[in-house]
Amino acid sequence: xxxxxxxxxxxxxxxxxxxxxxxxxxxxxxxxxxxxxxxxxxxxxxxxxxxxxxxxxxxxxxxxxxxxxxxxxxxxxxxxxxxxxxxxxxxxxxxxxxxxxx
Amino acid sequence: xxxxxxxxxxxxxxxxxxxxxxxxxxxxxxxxxxxxxxxxxxxxxxxxxxxxxxxxxxxxxxxxxxxxxxxxxxxxxxxxxxxxxxxxxxxxxxxxxxxxxxxxxxxxxxxxxxxxxxxxxxxxxxxxxxxxxxxxxxxxxxxxxxxxxxxxxxxxxxxxxxxxxxxxxxxxxxxxxxxxxxxxxxxxxxxxxxxxxxxxxxxxxxxxxxxxxxxxxxxxxxxxxxxxxxxxxxxxxxxxxxxxxxxxxxxxxxxxxxxxxxxxxxxxxxxxxxxxxxxxxxxxxxxxxxxxxxxxxxxxxxxxxxxxxxxxxxxxxxxxxxxxxxxxxxxxxxxxxxxxxxxxxxxxxxxxxxxxxxxxxxxxxxxxxxxxxxxxxxxxxxxxxxxxxxxxxxxxxxxxxxxxxxxxxx
Numbered sequence: 001x002x003x004x005x006x007x008x009x010x011x012x013x014x015x016x017x018x019x020x021x022x023x024x025x026x027x028x029x030x031x032x033x034x035x036x037x038x039x040x041x042x043x044x045x046x047x048x049x050x051x052x053x054x055x056x057x058x059x060x061x062x063x064x065x066x067x068x069x070x071x072x073x074x075x076x077x078x079x080x081x082x083x084x085x086x087x088x089x090x091x092x093x094x095x096x097x098x099x100x101x102x
Numbered sequence: 103x104x105x106x107x108x109x110x111x112x113x114x115x116x117x118x119x120x121x122x123x124x125x126x127x128x129x130x131x132x133x134x135x136x137x138x139x140x141x142x143x144x145x146x147x148x149x150x151x152x153x154x155x156x157x158x159x160x161x162x163x164x165x166x167x168x169x170x171x172x173x174x175x176x177x178x179x180x181x182x183x184x185x186x187x188x189x190x191x192x193x194x195x196x197x198x199x200x201x202x203x204x205x206x207x208x209x210x211x212x213x214x215x216x217x218x219x220x221x222x223x224x225x226x227x228x229x230x231x232x233x234x235x236x237x238x239x240x241x242x243x244x245x246x247x248x249x250x251x252x253x254x255x256x257x258x259x260x261x262x263x264x265x266x267x268x269x270x271x272x273x274x275x276x277x278x279x280x281x282x283x284x285x286x287x288x289x290x291x292x293x294x295x296x297x298x299x300x301x302x303x304x305x306x307x308x309x310x311x312x313x314x315x316x317x318x319x320x321x322x323x324x325x326x327x328x329x330x331x332x333x334x335x336x337x338x339x340x341x342x343x344x345x346x347x348x349x350x351x352x353x354x355x356x357x358x359x360x361x362x363x364x365x366x367x368x369x370x371x372x373x374x375x376x377x378x379x380x381x382x383x384x385x386x387x388x389x390x391x392x393x394x395x396x397x398x399x400x401x402x403x404x405x406x407x408x409x410x411x412x413x414x415x416x417x418x419x420x421x422x423x424x425x426x427x428x429x430x431x432x433x434x435x436x437x438x439x440x441x442x443x444x445x446x447x448x449x450x451x452x453x454x455x456x457x458x459x460x461x462x463x464x465x466x467x468x469x470x471x472x473x474x475x476x477x478x479x480x481x482x483x484x485x486x487x488x489x490x491x492x493x494x495x496x497x498x499x500x501x502x503x504x505x506x507x508x509x510x511x512x
Contacts, residue, residue, distance in 0.1 A: 014302060058376070058397045059367070062258040062294060063324035063338065064215070064353070068368065074324070074338045083339065084322035087296055097296055100264040101399050101433065102304035102447060102455055 005031045017091055021055065024094030032092045036081075040092070044080050047072050048093045055095040061086060062098065104131050106416070107190055107200040109180060109359075111137035111165045113145070113493070114391030114405035115206030120495035121413040123170050129420065134174040134198065136190070140165055143234055144488055145262070146402065149269055149438065151237040152244055153277045160485065162234065168493045183363040185384045202386050202416060205372055207359055209262055209392035209400055211236075213352035216257055218328035227333060228348045231270060232262065240349065244277070249286030250346030255335065256293050257325055261354045262392055262400040265447075267291070268298055269438040270349060275315040276440035284316075292320040292335070292343060301454040304447075307471045311439060354400070356393055371395035376451070377427030379412045380419075388412060388419075397451065398431040406492055407432045410503040432505040434460075436481035444477035446470055450505040456512055461500040463509025470510065 003012045006027045011019045016035075018024055029048060033040045040048075050071040054061055063086050067074035081088040090097045106126060108115045119135050126133055147161030169175045179193035183203070190198045211232045213219040219228065229243065230236035254271045261267075271291045278284040291298055291312070298312060298319055299305040312319060326338045334344045356370030365372050365383070373382040374394035381387035390412050391405040398404050408429055415425045431451030438444045446468050447455035459466040468477055491498060 059395070060260045060397070064258050065368070067338075074326075078339055084296070086294075086324075087322060097300070098259060098294075099300035100259065100295055101435075101449060102265060102268075102299055102301055102308070102437070 015091075015097075017096055018094040021052075021094050024052075028094065029092055032094070036088050036092065038081065038088070038092070041080075043072070043076075044092075047077065047080060047089060051089055051093045052095060055090075055093070060098065061090070104201040104420075105199060106131055106133050106202045106204070107198055108133070108135040108204045108206060109137075109183070109190070110206035110208055110357075110391075110393070111135050111139075111142065111169065111175070112206060112208050112391065113402045114208070114393075114409065115204070116142065116165070116168050116493045117406060117409040117495050118204055118206060118390060118412065119169055119173055120493065121409055122416060123173050125413070125417060127172065131201075131420075132174070133172075134176060135169060136176040136178065136180060136192075136198075137165060138177065138179045140177055142168060142493075144485065146488070147485065148231050148234065148237040149266055149273070151234075152231055152240040152270075153273050154241060154245070155273075156485075158234075158238065163489065180359055181362070183359070183365060185363065185365060185387060188386060200386070202388070202419065204412075204416075205360070205365075205381075205387060205389045205393050206391050206405075207357040207393045209354045209356055209371075211352040212355045213350075215353040215355075216325055216328060218330055219257075219350065219352060221328060221330040223328070223330040223333065223348075227346065228328060228330075228350065230350060230352055232266075232351060232354075243347070247347060249278075249283050251288045251290065251344060253290050253292055253335065253343060253345040253348045255291075255323075255325070255348060255350040256295075257351060257353050258294055260400060261351050263435070264399060265435060265437045267293075267349075267351050271317050272311070272315060272440040273438055274349075275317065279441075288318070289316070290318045290320060290343065292323045294324050295321060297321045303454055303456050304471065307457060308445070311473075315440065354392075360393070367395055369395075375427070376431070377429050378415055378425040379408060379429060380415070380425060385419075388416065396429075396431070398429075399433045399435075401433050401435055402488070402492070403434045404432070406498075407434075407503040409495065410497070428504060430504045432503060434501065436477055436484060438478065438481060439473050442478050443473045443475055444481045445473055446477045446480065448505060448510070453505065453507070453510070453512065456510050458510035460509065461506075463506075465509075 144161040150156040229240040360366035360370040374389040376396040392400040
């Protein structure tokens with residue numbers, strides 16, 4: 001599926017996750033955040049940059065792991081991205097949500 | 103004489119020993135394999151033990167039965183790998199020098215990572231089935247359990263055999279039906295992921311199974327603690343799920359030896375090249391199976407496919423030739439769905455499981471991503487294949503190490 005954000009066409013899957021991380025830029029992150037009713041602060045951006053770095057290293061993400069990263073603790077992670085923080089934060093970061101093999 | 107040392111005599115280490123011993127003998131190498139245990143466990147059997155489908159003797163055999171006589175088998179604890187000096191230090195003070203080291207020390211559960219998990223209810227109403235002891239204790243509990251809230255739970259990814267908890271929930275549904283007590287059991291499947299299925303094709307093909315089997319789903323659950331007194335699990339967002347019987351898959355970690363040796367990431371997995379299986383830090387160290395951090399499933403079939411490619415790479419390394427970066431993350435797994443049926447899935451780094459036929463395109467006889475009795479027979483037959491072919495490094499006919507794209511409906 002295609003979606004147009006800030007005049008740019010991006011590829012997304014059925015759930016709205018970017019399928020090609022190289023299409024991500026800060027403005028697209030801002031727009032995706034707005035769709036999730038989040039206004040990105042510098043703290044949000046630090047967390048997103050960390051998640052993107054882990055994605056590039058192909059490290060599987062989990063909430064407990066984010067909590068132990070030293071970047072953000074779990075309580076703050078939930079307050080920045082309420083309800084399902086990892087699912088929301090990965091969507092804004094333009095990376096796949098954590099998945100299993102099926 | 104040069105020396106190749108393999109650490110761990112589980113599925114991956116045993117297969118590598120059998121692959122390499124003939125080839126290396128010819129080239130003047132001495133092969134040693136080290137494991138602290140004397141028994142080899144057929145880990146896929148842990149799924150069947152709690153439901154009285156397998157007996158302990160189906161899944162435990164002596165390690166030495168599967169190691170060639172010419173190979174030196176050391177049964178002792180390893181203290182540390184000194185990668186700078188290419189030394190393995192044993193707890194008893196002995197030291198072994200290696201020219202090439204293969205790490206096959208696997209992954210294991212770490213229930214102590216979650217507050218209260220290994221508390222007063224551990225093996226009373228809180229169980230794991232990822233260890234022999236856990237699966238056996240759970241069998242004894244299930245034999246006498248009178249029903250209530252059964253919660254099947256995953257702590258965090260990655261875990262060994264990611265489909266095993268779902269299979270457990272499906273088999274539990276069958277088990278209680280056969281005991282004529284399904285109406286007295288509520289089954290809830292709790293996952294940190296966004297659902298029981300996370301890949302689009304599998305979700306479309308399989309989501310109906312949960313409804314058919316009356317299994318409730320709680321997704322996006324990041325466990326913070328097990329409340330032993332009130333028998334509930336609580337997540338970081340404050341959500342609570344009560345249980346009478348909790349069957350959990352705790353955090354999985356690589357062996358403590360990896361941490362003691364300073365060779366692992368924060369979950370004790372060894373950073374490894376995902377195509378060649380060589381350690382990213384030390385060229386004379388290779389890693390196979392669950393011990394590595396590669397983004398493939400932690401499963402015996404993955405180790406089996408890795409073993410074929412790693413054997414070739416070890417021989418290339420010894421001869422000073424460039425390594426092949428061929429491993430594609432190939433996995434091939436039977437998934438039990440209960441009532442004598444199973445699914446088969448076949449996938450790799452880039453392709454999610456899809457429908458199709460296996461191993462012969464257009465023919466089968468096994469169907470991918472569809473429930474069938476034939477797939478279930480395949481899963482049961484696999485135990486024989488494991489003990490008699492897989493561990494011995496015999497090639498499984500018609501199944502290639504890299505994934506085949508023909509016969510799949512992408």
